[in-house]
Amino acid sequence: MNYVILHNELTTDPLVRDYSTMSDAEAAVDLNTIYRTRTLERLDQADVFNAVVVAEFAALSADGRQEVWDIVQVGGASGLWVRSGDTARERFIALFGAESDTIEALAALLTEDISRAQELGLGAVKPGHVTKARAL
Numbered sequence: 001m002n003y004v005i006l007h008n009e010l011t012t013d014p015l016v017r018d019y020s021t022m023s024d025a026e027a028a029v030d031l032n033t034i035y036r037t038r039t040l041e042r043l044d045q046a047d048v049f050n051a052v053v054v055a056e057f058a059a060l061s062a063d064g065r066q067e068v069w070d071i072v073q074v075g076g077a078s079g080l081w082v083r084s085g086d087t088a089r090e091r092f093i094a095l096f097g098a099e100s101d102t103i104e105a106l107a108a109l110l111t112e113d114i115s116r117a118q119e120l121g122l123g124a125v126k127p128g129h130v131t132k133a134r135a136l
Helices: 002-011 024-032 045-051 053-061 060-075 088-098 100-110 128-136
Strands: 034-039 111-115
Touching: 002 024, 002 128, 024 128, 045 060, 045 100, 053 100, 060 088, 060 111, 088 100
Parallel strands: none
Antiparallel strands: 034 111
16 A cells, blocks of 8 residues: 555545545545546457457458458557557547447447546555555
8 A cells, every 4th residue: 555645645635525524434435436437548459359340340341351350469468559549549440430339339448437546556445544644
């Protein structure tokens, strides 16, 4: 547990959660509650391929289908880069069309629901962690 980050969150309360009025247990519950989102920079290749709509894939030319397959293979164990402007993202949009069901399915994968603790890189926060952080 990074108590400095947790201490700063509890004392500065940047999201105005009103931690100062919460018990240690309440603050821990709040920090672990999933109410935030983050945009992913990489996606698992299997998730990408599974998001491809079969009918849209079949409608591509043979070269287009091969390019999709090649792009899916590029990511390796760490996943496929899908940030705005990344080649894989731009090519998928060009191949399938920005309004296609495939692109909509892929866009849905880009957002991950997380807790504030996860957003801060803390993992799961327990009441004892809050007690120690407040004591700093």
